[in-house]
């Protein structure tokens with residue numbers, strides 16, 4: 524489970540009580556939970572999240588215990604009115620919303636420039652099972668390098684991505700690292716603030732972290748039974 528910051532990592536870890544120990548790797552520390560997943564605080568933003576996740580994936584592969592699933596988890600902004608503060612969102616699409624080029628005619632995704640990808644798709648059956656177990660909303664989660672801070676930007680993103688429920692800053696980077704290792708990816712977000720005009724008084728980070736712990740508590744059986752060869 525890859526989060527951005529230690530508070531998110533600890534919120535996920537609280538869903539899996541019991542012993543754990545830390546393994547220090549170059550640039551990132553992996554917390555191995557005895558009766559649960561490995562969790563790490565990979566850093567804020569897609570680049571650092573990708574680098575840290577790739578390090579953890581490589582270390583696991585080199586020790587002969589490769590991961591069979593990577594989950595990007597944390598808090599997020601929710602698109603109004605689809606994903607209210609406190610709600611849980613599971614991504615059926617992880618899309619880099621600002622990876623591309625600006626033109627006089629609007630934004631061109633990097634794929635239109637002939638490069639790479641802008642979307643990763645988590646396994647549909649797993650997304651369905653996670654949503655059923657947790658009650659999470661299902662839709663697109665956007666990855667941005669700049670937090671949306673105006674109503675105009677929120678409306679623009681909503682127009683470009685009508686299926687978007689939430690935006691955060693790491694999912695696409697985590698998904699790129701997972702894809703490089705041929706490992707499936709999920710993104711699960713708890714909404715801490717609305718996407719729109721900057722208003723720090725509107726943040727409900729404590730509520731979102733509690734929703735994350737509650738959601739992952741319900742997920743344990745789903746994740747334990749996940750076997751990518753079945754999907």
Ligand SMILES: O=C(O)c1cccc(C(=O)CC[C@H]2O[C@@H](n3cnc4c(=O)[nH]cnc43)[C@H](O)[C@@H]2O)c1
Nearest residue numbers: 527567598599600670671690691692693716718721
């Ligand atoms: O200073 C601000 O106006 C501001 C507004 C929202 C979030 C931040 C952060 O620094 C948090 C970034 C951190 O949390 C995730 N996150 C939470 N809400 C959002 C959001 O609305 N848009 C994008 N990312 C969000 C993100 O994944 C980072 O890890 C500051």
